[in-house]
Amino acid sequence: MTAIAPHISTFLRERLPIQHGASVHTCESYAHCFELLFGFASRRYGVTPSALELEQIDTRLMMGFLEHLQSVRGNSDRTRNARLAVIKSFMHFVEYRVPALLEQIREILAIPSKKTDQALVAHLSIPEIQSLLEAPDVTTRFGIRDRAMLHLCFAAGLRVSELIGLPLSAVTLQPTPTVHIQGKGRRHRSLPLWKQAADDVKAWIAVRGEPPVPELFVNQQKRAMTRAGFAYLLRKYAAKAEQACPSLRDKPVAPHILRHSCAMVIYQATGDLRKVALWLGHANMQTAEIYLQADPTEKLEAIESVVPPSLTRGHFNAPDRLIARLRDAGL
Structure with missing residues (x-):
């Protein structure tokens, strides 16, 4: 053995x-x-x-x-x-x-892989994202942390591994709030943060203290936040946000859904898949094409640009009711 x-x-x-x-x-x-x-x-x-x-x-x-x-x-x-x-x-x-x-x-x-369907990308709307971000109680220390985690994950389109492994040194607040990410395949990207996301990160850094780990987000034991820990928080706040936004009940709210939601916002704002791929740290632009399939805007524009053929209207003469019944009876 x-x-x-x-x-x-x-x-x-x-x-x-x-x-x-x-x-x-x-x-x-x-x-x-x-x-x-x-x-x-x-x-x-x-x-x-x-x-x-x-x-x-x-x-x-x-x-x-x-x-x-x-x-x-x-x-x-x-x-x-x-x-x-x-x-x-x-x-x-x-x-x-x-x-x-x-x-x-x-x-x-020799064990084969299963064939998979190319399903549409699940994502949250802006009202659903807003309800989720408003769920944490920001009058408490960990509520401030949770809001910052959720907002940063969405705003930067982070993978959960990128979020929980993000060191404090990767965040720059001056002159422009920026987060530097080492992502999948050792690909680096540097992303500016919009004001609201930057404010939430600043608020957490102000109360974070000096735990013995370099990661930005830590748990109650002052250790780095875990994948399971973040997933638990997301489920908790999604359940709370459902009260203000009932449509969340039908949505699979998971860490990667926030990343997909960010991608859809970037694509709808720019209309450029290349920018989506750069923002998310994709190895190639083809990976970002899943967001093109999920957004109906391009399809609606295509329909509006088509000139339909002019067709002659026909007129159908319905047969007499008695004759129609006889035909149905096979007589």
């Missing part, structure tokens, strides 16, 4: 960050996937995660894990495929280190 712990440790600490140059965000995303997998496997086999063996991570376990992601955790097909891709990457790494497991690894690599 082959212990899995040494291999996963080398993969996360050397293979990804050193050999592949993966960012901290990527390494954290991979680690989260393995945390889910090993938690599932430990419950399945009744052992601690550190006692798992590579031989136990077989096709049968993988299929059960993928089913668990969707049936229990409610993950989408895209998320399921992303988790599978992470595990396949690890298996490619292991096949050179443990040749005896080549057949088992080959079976896992």
